[in-house]
Every structure is written in structure tokens, then in C-alpha cells.
Amino acid sequence: MRLILYVVRRLLILVPTLLGVTIITFVLSHAPGPNLAIAVYCTPKLGPCTIDNPFLKPIVDQFHLRDPLPVQYFYYLAGLLQGDWGYSTSAAGAGMPVTQAITVFFPQTVELAIASTALATLIGIPTGTISALRKDKLPDHFTRIFALVGYSIPFFWLGLLLQIVAISLFPEWEITGGYSLTLMDPHTETWAFIFVGPQATPVLYSQPTRFLVVDAAIHGSWPVFIDALKHLVLPTVTLTIGVLGVILRMVRSGMVDSMNQDYVKTAWSKGLPDWVVTRVHIRRNALLPAVTVIGLLFAGLLGGVVLVEDVFAWKGIGYWATQAVLRFDAGGVMGTTLIFAIFLVLINLVADILYAYLDPRISL
Amino acid sequence: MGTATVNRPQRFWRFDSEAWRRRLREYRLLFRLLMKSPPAAVGLIIVLGYLAIMVYDQFFVPQNDVMIPNFSDTLPRAPFWWAGGTAAGGLFGTTNNGIDLGDAMLKAIRIDLLYSSFVVLFGALVGCFIGVVAGYRGGLFDEVLMRATDVTYSIPFLVFVIAAAFAFGKRDFLTVNVILLALWWPTYARLVRAQTLSVRELKFVEAARAAGASDARIMLKHVLPNTLAPVFVQISLDLGVVTQIFAALNFIGFNAGNLFIPELGNLIVIGDQAGFTSYPWTVVMPGVVLLIFTVAVNLFGDGLRDVLDPRARR
Numbered sequence: 001m002r003l004i005l006y007v008v009r010r011l012l013i014l015v016p017t018l019l020g021v022t023i024i025t026f027v028l029s030h031a032p033g034p035n036l037a038i039a040v041y042c043t044p045k046l047g048p049c050t051i052d053n054p055f056l057k058p059i060v061d062q063f064h065l066r067d068p069l070p071v072q073y074f075y076y077l078a079g080l081l082q083g084d085w086g087y088s089t090s091a092a093g094a095g096m097p098v099t100q101a102i103t104v105f106f107p108q109t110v111e112l113a114i115a116s117t118a119l120a121t122l123i124g125i126p127t128g129t130i131s132a133l134r135k136d137k138l139p140d141h142f143t144r145i146f147a148l149v150g151y152s153i154p155f156f157w158l159g160l161l162l163q164i165v166a167i168s169l170f171p172e173w174e175i176t177g178g179y180s181l182t183l184m185d186p187h188t189e190t191w192a193f194i195f196v197g198p199q200a201t202p203v204l205y206s207q208p209t210r211f212l213v214v215d216a217a218i219h220g221s222w223p224v225f226i227d228a229l230k231h232l233v234l235p236t237v238t239l240t241i242g243v244l245g246v247i248l249r250m251v252r253s254g255m256v257d258s259m260n261q262d263y264v265k266t267a268w269s270k271g272l273p274d275w276v277v278t279r280v281h282i283r284r285n286a287l288l289p290a291v292t293v294i295g296l297l298f299a300g301l302l303g304g305v306v307l308v309e310d311v312f313a314w315k316g317i318g319y320w321a322t323q324a325v326l327r328f329d330a331g332g333v334m335g336t337t338l339i340f341a342i343f344l345v346l347i348n349l350v351a352d353i354l355y356a357y358l359d360p361r362i363s364l
Numbered sequence: 365m366g367t368a369t370v371n372r373p374q375r376f377w378r379f380d381s382e383a384w385r386r387r388l389r390e391y392r393l394l395f396r397l398l399m400k401s402p403p404a405a406v407g408l409i410i411v412l413g414y415l416a417i418m419v420y421d422q423f424f425v426p427q428n429d430v431m432i433p434n435f436s437d438t439l440p441r442a443p444f445w446w447a448g449g450t451a452a453g454g455l456f457g458t459t460n461n462g463i464d465l466g467d468a469m470l471k472a473i474r475i476d477l478l479y480s481s482f483v484v485l486f487g488a489l490v491g492c493f494i495g496v497v498a499g500y501r502g503g504l505f506d507e508v509l510m511r512a513t514d515v516t517y518s519i520p521f522l523v524f525v526i527a528a529a530f531a532f533g534k535r536d537f538l539t540v541n542v543i544l545l546a547l548w549w550p551t552y553a554r555l556v557r558a559q560t561l562s563v564r565e566l567k568f569v570e571a572a573r574a575a576g577a578s579d580a581r582i583m584l585k586h587v588l589p590n591t592l593a594p595v596f597v598q599i600s601l602d603l604g605v606v607t608q609i610f611a612a613l614n615f616i617g618f619n620a621g622n623l624f625i626p627e628l629g630n631l632i633v634i635g636d637q638a639g640f641t642s643y644p645w646t647v648v649m650p651g652v653v654l655l656i657f658t659v660a661v662n663l664f665g666d667g668l669r670d671v672l673d674p675r676a677r678r
Contacts, residue, residue, distance in 0.1 A: 013514075020515030024527075031531035152658040154608050156615045157632060157651035164644050303520040310616050321523055322616045325530045333530045341518045348518070 006356055010349060021341040022080060026073050029086075029334040085338075090320065090329035098335035101320065106339060107210035109309070109316035113301055115232060116239035124244050128251025129283060135256060143248055150245030155304040159238045159311035166234060175230045235312045242304055243297060250293055254286030261285075291355045298347045302340055397671045404667020410660035411603075414473055421474035428471050431624045434462030440635075440643040459631065459646040460638035463624075469653050471626035476654075479537075480606035483544045488599050491552025496588050498553065499560025500579070506557070513550040521547070525613065535618045537625055544606065555598060559591035566590075593672040600668055604661035611654055628654045 085098035131143035216225035306318030324332025442449035443457035456466035498506040611629030635646025
């Protein structure tokens with residue numbers, strides 16, 4: 001019951017935060033002025049590109065450009081809630097609705113984020129455990145140096161470096177560059193939607209998850225599956241190395257902390273086997289605070305995603321964000337900022353609730 | 365009259381030599397502790413080396429804000445110790461447009477360090493004052509501030525900077541600087557606020573209040589100095605982060621109109637465009653310079669945290 005109350009309270013705190021985010025996105029996308037909307041539709045034939053131009057009256061009315069900014073903000077907010085997020089000119093050649101562009105780009109980013117978080121956790125927790133158990137020994141030193149370099153290294157440079165290594169050492173793997181077996185969807189300019197059917201003819205299948213790897217596996221299109229997996233390797237490794245540093249440190253310091261606790265000494269002196277003490281007594285407690293760091297981890301990850309997607313031309317939200325700025329696309333900038341914020345806020349919410357659920361000591 | 369004047373608190377801007385001597389002694393002790401940990405000492409030495417390069421470059425290198433191309437020799441040359449390198453390549457090699465990498469990186473270190481320390485120090489200054497007022501006064505200001513930092517935290521920083529640059533309608537180095545200066549304080553405000561909440565309950569603050577000290581005096585002289593330890597740690601760690609952000613922003617194209625700005629991210633872009641598989645050193649060199657700096661900063665920051673916060677010592 002108290003947990004439900006906590007969840008409700010936590011959800012209520014979300015409202016001002018998200019409102020703040022929409023204010024920021026509104027200001028950012030309207031800062032270039034009302035002339036932006038006009039500039040898109042205005043041609044020299046119509047005369048001066050100002051609000052007073054009678055030929056532009058439909059545009060002025062449609063975007064409520066004569067109203068003061070606070071009133072415009074409420075129209076904007078109402079639009080957001082009704083699913084009218086505007087149009088992005090950089091997502092596809094012919095202005096695609098932002099909401100549709102999000103469904104195209106967002107799964108790619110999530111795919112990358114899930115893959116690298118999973119890999120980092122799988123490697124990070126056992127390695128961190130070993131590092132803590134062998135504190136100040138050789139494995140510990142190696143792990144700490146790796147963690148240090150991992151969170152110091154610039155993502156984009158690491159991506160380029162891995163490409164150099166992959167191309168010069170394993171050219172036959174063909175893991176850099178774009179997908180080779182899928183065709184580009186001409187409408188969305190993304191590489192994810194046409195699978196190679198039987199007799200190598202491209203067939204348009206449904207995309208239940210929008211993750212190329214998963215969809216290809218569902219349709220049994222194995223060449224595409226392998227191709228997609230190959231191209232997932234380098235971006236994932238790049239992100240993983242960065243995230244791994246954080247996880248390693250957290251697991252190690254948490255375990256070293258709980259190793260000095262009295263209940264652990266009791267467990268040892270009861271004569272419990274090593275693995276029971278390390279797994280059940282030490283690690284379980286050490287991993288609890290780890291849940292709260294998931295939110296921070298995702299913030300770092302999503303920042304890194306922008307760079308990694310840029311380096312590998314991975315058509316996700318980060319790539320779209322940079323393209324939107326470079327091509328002066330207000331809808332794209334607004335959409336990417338908002339979707340990043342919503343994603344991050346929800347991740348933090350889940351982390352908080354999970355923590356409250358897992359740790360009965362926390363006062364709700 | 366006599367006793368009353370003795371007990372009246374001093375004005376907070378008066379120079380108190382005894383207190384400063386005491387503080388100096390403390391810093392010397394901290395420094396000695398810091399030097400006992402080899403990684404922190406190595407980190408400090410490397411950071412000081414980079415700072416020395418920055419100062420040297422600022423005062424003794426002519427034309428320290430442009431890279432000098434050599435259009436008669438545009439193909440990159442390998443450093444002499446690289447496989448297939450010649451003496452003409454020099455110690456660090458050259459990159460696209462015949463830019464000497466040694467010279468360019470020397471200038472890049474100045475620009476990256478100078479501007480990132482501006483950003484971090486300005487952010488720390490503003491954040492400290494906002495944080496201490498919010499934590500000490502509480503109330504509406506505090507509530508609004510916390511919600512505002514929540515909002516800034518819910519947008520990934522790089523995305524925020526990109527969107528802000530869009531609002532300015534410019535993507536040059538100066539705009540990026542202004543945006544970072546304006547956005548870097550929330551971390552410090554939160555840090556100092558959290559510390560203030562615990563410090564303001566301590567006895568000496570109560571004593572100062574009982575002695576009739578004003579709120580401003582208590583905040584600046586009694587509370588703020590006691591919240592600074594984590595701020596120093598954060599400053600040292602942030603130096604590396606901001607340097608990386610500058611490089612990253614340059615990498616994704618935020619140096620519009622100034623292709624010859626000596627900046628490590630820009631150098632990596634130039635190397636990338638030259639064809640990094642044929643001329644890998646053009647990408648590797650600037651990255652290594654950046655990596656060494658961030659590693660050193662992190663080593664130093666971790667060491668500083670261990671010294672300043674004995675509970676976190678492992």
C-alpha cells in the first residue's frame with residue numbers, strides 16, 4: 001500500500017518535470033522567432049515574409065503567430081497531448097510527422113542501448129566481483145585501469161579507433177559501413193525495413209518489434225539476421241566500454257563496503273562455503289545501490305549514443321538530432337529533445353520504484 | 365562598550381590572516397596526503413604539464429588560435445617512428461592540408477583547456493552561490509531550483525547543447541561556449557545544496573546566528589567554506605568531461621565557419637576526412653592527447669576525493 005502511494009507521489013513529481021521540459025523545447029524551437037514557420041512557406045512571389053502579409057494569413061492563423069508566446073505555448077502543449085508534434089524536415093525528404101519519425105528512429109537507439117547495457121552488465125558484474133575479492137592484487141589492478149580508461153575515453157574517438165582496427169585487421173568480416181543485405185526504404189531513408197525473402201528477393205515484411213535483429217529472426221531471414229548482428233557489434237562495443245567503467249567501479253566499491261560488515265564475518269565464521277558468502281551475503285547487498293545508478297547510466301549512455309550514432313551512421317534518435325540541427329529542422333530538434341527527456345525520466349522512475357521495492361529499509 | 369565590540373561579529377569581507385594561515389596549513393597537509401597515493405601524484409603531474417603547455421602557448425606562441433596549413437604539401441605524412449614514416453613527418457606527423465600535428469595539438473591543448481576551465485569554474489562559482497542560498501533559505505526558491513535542475517537533468521547534456529545551439533541559430537565555437545557557461549551550474553548547485561542542508565544544522569552555525577550574524581555572513585563565511593570539499597572534487601573531474609564535450613561538439617560539426625580552429629575534436633574530424641584507414645595517425649594522435657588528459661584528470665580527481673572524504677577511501 002505504501003509502495004502504491006510512493007509510486008503515485010513519484011508520478012505526480014513527474015508532471016512539473018515534464019512540463020519544464022516542454023517549456024524548454026517550446027522556447028528552443030520557437031526562439032528563432034515566428035518567422036521560422038513563415039520562412040518555410042514564404043516565397044518571394046508572396047511579398048514580404050512578415051506576419052502582416054495578407055497572403056500568409058492561413059499560416060499565421062494555423063500557428064497562432066499573432067498570439068503572445070504564453071498563449072502559443074498552450075496551443076503547443078495541447079498539440080503535444082493530441083499527438084500533433086509537428087513535422088520534421090530532416091527525417092525524410094518530404095516532411096514526415098515527428099511522431100512517425102520517432103517510431104522510425106527510436107527503436108534503433110533502444111536496440112543499441114539495450115545491447116550495450118546487457119553486454120556491460122554481463123561482463124561488469126562478474127569482473128567487478130573478482131576485482132573486489134582479489135582487492136589490491138593483479139586482477140584488481142587490471143580491472144581498475146580498464147575502468148579508468150573506459151570512462152575517460154571519448155566515445156567518438158573510440159568508435160573511429162575500433163573501425164581502424166576492424167578494417168585493417170579483419171577486412172573480410174565487413175562489420176563496418178552500412179547493412180549490405182537489406183535494401184534502403186526509399187521513403188524513410190532507413191535501413192531496417194525490407195528483408196531478404198526466399199530466392200533472395202526483397203520482400204516487405206511486417207516489423208513487430210522494429211529491432212532489425214529480432215524482426216529478421218522472427219521472419220527466419222537468417223542472412224539478414226547475421227548481417228544485422230555484424231553491424232551491431234562495433235557500436236555496441238564502443239558504448240559498452242564506456243558504460244562498463246561505471247558498472248565495474250560501482251560493483252567493486254559496493255562489494256568492498258559490504259565485505260567489512262559484521263554479518264559477512266558471521267557468515268564466514270559459520271563455515272559457509274565461499275560461493276554462498278560471496279553471492280548471497282556480499283553481492284546481493286552490493287548490487288542494491290546499483291539499481292539507482294541505472295538512471296545515471298542511461299543519461300550517460302544516451303549522451304554517448306548521439307556520438308556513437310554519428311560515427312557509425314546508425315540511424316537512431318541521436319543521428320536524427322544532429323541532422324536536425326545541421327539542417328535547421330525545428331520539429332526534429334523539438335522531437336528528439338522531448339523523446340530523450342521522456343525516455344530518461346521514465347527510466348529514472350522505474351529505477352526509483354525498483355529500488356523502493358527491493359530495499360525494505362528505505363522510508364517511502 | 366568594550367565587551368560588546370569584542371563580541372560583535374566581524375564584517376565578512378575583512379581579511380582574517382589567522383584563519384588563512386590555518387587554512388594554508390590544512391591545504392599543505394592535504395597535498396602531502398595526496399602525494400602519498402602514486403596514481404593521484406601521476407595525475408597531478410600530468411595535469412600540471414598540460415597547464416604548463418597552455419600557459420606557454422598563451423604567452424610565447426605566435427598565432428596560437430589558428431592552425432597553419434601548408435597547401436603545397438597537403439597529403440598527410442607519417443611521424444618518423446611510424447611504419448613507413450619519414451623524417452619530413454616530424455615527431456607527430458602531419459594531417460590533411462599539410463597541418464603539422466605537433467604544432468596544431470600544442471595550440472589545441474591551450475584552447476581546449478582554457479575554455480573548459482572557464483566553463484567549469486564559472487559553473488562552480490554560480491552553482492555554489494545558488495546552492496548555498498537554496499539550501500540555507502529553503503522555501504519557494506529552493507523548490508523552484510530543484511525542479512529546474514530536475515528538468516536539466518532529464519535531458520541528456522549533449523542533446524541539450526545541440527538544441528540550444530539550434531535556438532541561437534549558430535554553431536560556432538563562441539556559441540557553444542556561451543551555452544556551456546549557461547548550463548554548467550546545476551550539478552554544483554545540487555552538490556552545495558545537499559551539503560548545506562547538513563551543515564546548517566551544525567552547532568557553529570547556530571552559534572553564529574546566536575551571536576547576531578546576518579544570513580549573508582553565515583552563508584558565505586560559515587556554511588559555504590564547509591561545503592567546498594566535494595566541489596573541488598567535482599571541478600577536477602568536470603575538467604575532463606567538458607574538454608571531451610568540446611571535442612565531441614566539434615566532432616559533430618559545431619565549429620561552423622572555422623575549419624582551422626586548433627581543437628582536438630576538430631583535428632580528429634580533419635584526420636577522419638583525410639581517410640583514417642590510410643592515415644591512422646591523424647586520428648590516433650589527437651585522441652591520445654585527449655585521452656591522456658582525461659585519464660590524468662580522473663586519477664587526480666579520484667585521489668582528491670579519497671583525501672577529502674575519508675569515508676569514501678577504499
